[in-house]
Amino acid sequence: MRRLWLIFAQTVTVCLGVLFLVSTLRPQWLPGNQPPAGNSVAGGAAGPALPVVSYASAVARAAPSVVNVYTRKHVDVPLVPLPADPALRQLLRSLPGFTQRQNSTSLGSGVIVRADGYILTNYHVIESADSIEVSLRDGRQAAARIVGTDPESDLAVLKIDLDKLPTIVFDPEQSVRVGDVVLAIGNPFGVGQTTTQGIVSALGRNRLGINTYEDFIQTDAAINPGNSGGALIDTQGRLVGINTAIYSETGGSLGIGFAIPSGPAHQILNQIIQSGHVQRGWLGLEPQDITPDLAQAFHLGSAQGAIVARVLPRGPAARAGVQVGDIIQSLDGQPVRDSFDLLNRLAPLKAGHVARLGVMRSGKTLALDVTVGVRPAAQRPAGH
Structure with a gap:
């Protein structure tokens, strides 16, 4: 009888040990510990699935219409440092052989606004350019010509001759508010098309000394060199602004960027297409x-x-x-x-x-x- 009791005690001890190991290392093997469908297990605790926040649909609608803009222009570079006196500088520049002509390239962004090839960008992106080339997201490239410019608002309209062009949709209500989520799409530093996310930080910014007419949207979405002329869109993929400038002490984004609202930009676009210039x-x-x-x-x-x-x-x-x-x-x-x-x-x-x-x-x-x-x-x- 004592021998049977000893065997029973040892069996119970072994079973308890196995149960302890399974409950510690593989709790899902035990009955009643299966997580219900739709729940996730994190750190051993089951909870309801959290909604996934994504702006992929908005980007998919808007990004194909955002293009890279490459410009080339010829500049005369002095062969020696110029003096400070303006008259002497002008005289030396006029001397034969004092300067050497070099090619200068720059980059920016633009937005296709009409299926017949009209592109809205910043004036400073194409200012004094001898040639302009546009690269689409689908890999196509085309030479662009200037339809018209408006230096006082820093906007310009280009035209390319390609078919089946994706176009952006303007926000018809111009309903952007401080605190709204916005996305900036462009070609920063020439690395390729990039999307950044932030909010509208302020509206009606002026007195920045950037343009004659200023009524900027301020955003903390990262805007860097090369983003100029690109799109600022809302979470539905609609154009709310043209990215134009940043406040920066380093040359990179510090979270203070400025965009021209889509309403005034659309008015200027229509005037340039109709008459080649803007009347105010x-x-x-x-x-x-x-x-x-x-x-x-x-x-x-x-x-x-x-x-x-x-x-x-x-x-x-x-x-x-x-x-x-x-x-x-x-x-x-x-x-x-x-x-x-x-x-x-x-x-x-x-x-x-x-x-x-x-x-x-x-x-x-x-x-x-x-x-x-x-x-x-x-x-x-x-x-x-």
Whole structure:
């Protein structure tokens, strides 16, 4: 009897040892420990499957329409360092044999906006180019010609002759908001088409000294050299902006990038295709912001509005009686925030439109009707 008890005890001990090893090393072998369908096991604990966040569908819709833009131009390079004196520099440049002509290449991006071959890009990407070549995502390449440029907004329209071109879709509602997820597609540093992700950090950025007309979308999606002219899209693959510039102390992305909104870009695109250039409304005056000191001097309740610093003789504003020192407070019944707001709202007005300015002069409010003219063509600001 004692012998049988000893055998039983040893058998139970061995079984318990085997059960311990299986439950530790292979718990899924035991009944009741199978994870239910659709659940994942992480660290030995089962839980509900998490939704996969992916923007692959948006990229698939937009990326084929984003192209690489390669430019070549001839530059005269001095054979020796030039002196600081401008007149002497000009004289030396004119001497035969003092400079050597070299080929310079650069790269950027562009967006196919129409199936008949029109491409939207930045003006600074193709500025002074002697030849332009476009490379599509599907491997096709084509020479491009310039249809028209708008240095004041840093936009340009190119044309290529290829068939079956993929085109991007514009956001018809222009509904981008601060905090929305956006994707930047382009060709940074020439490594090939690249997509980066971020959010809209701010809207209406201006006073950056980049363009004459500034109303940028700011984003932290990585934008690097070579991304200029590429697409900023929403999570549905629609174009919300043309990537244009970055703020950087190193030359690379610091999370502060700027894009031209798709709405103004689309208007400029249509004007260039129709007429080869852009026409903007113009009053023939130079507005300036109202500083707190000026607001106090003019006894204004706020610094809202734009003060007239200069009136061009025989211009539309001069003919309507606008004077230096007038404070423009409204345009066609809508308040004017500052000088940039005034310029941006004048730009889309057609020549011949009669605009009503709400003006404060010597403490009195006046209403002046001004017939809008066409803004004279201007060169790109120096230094760009």
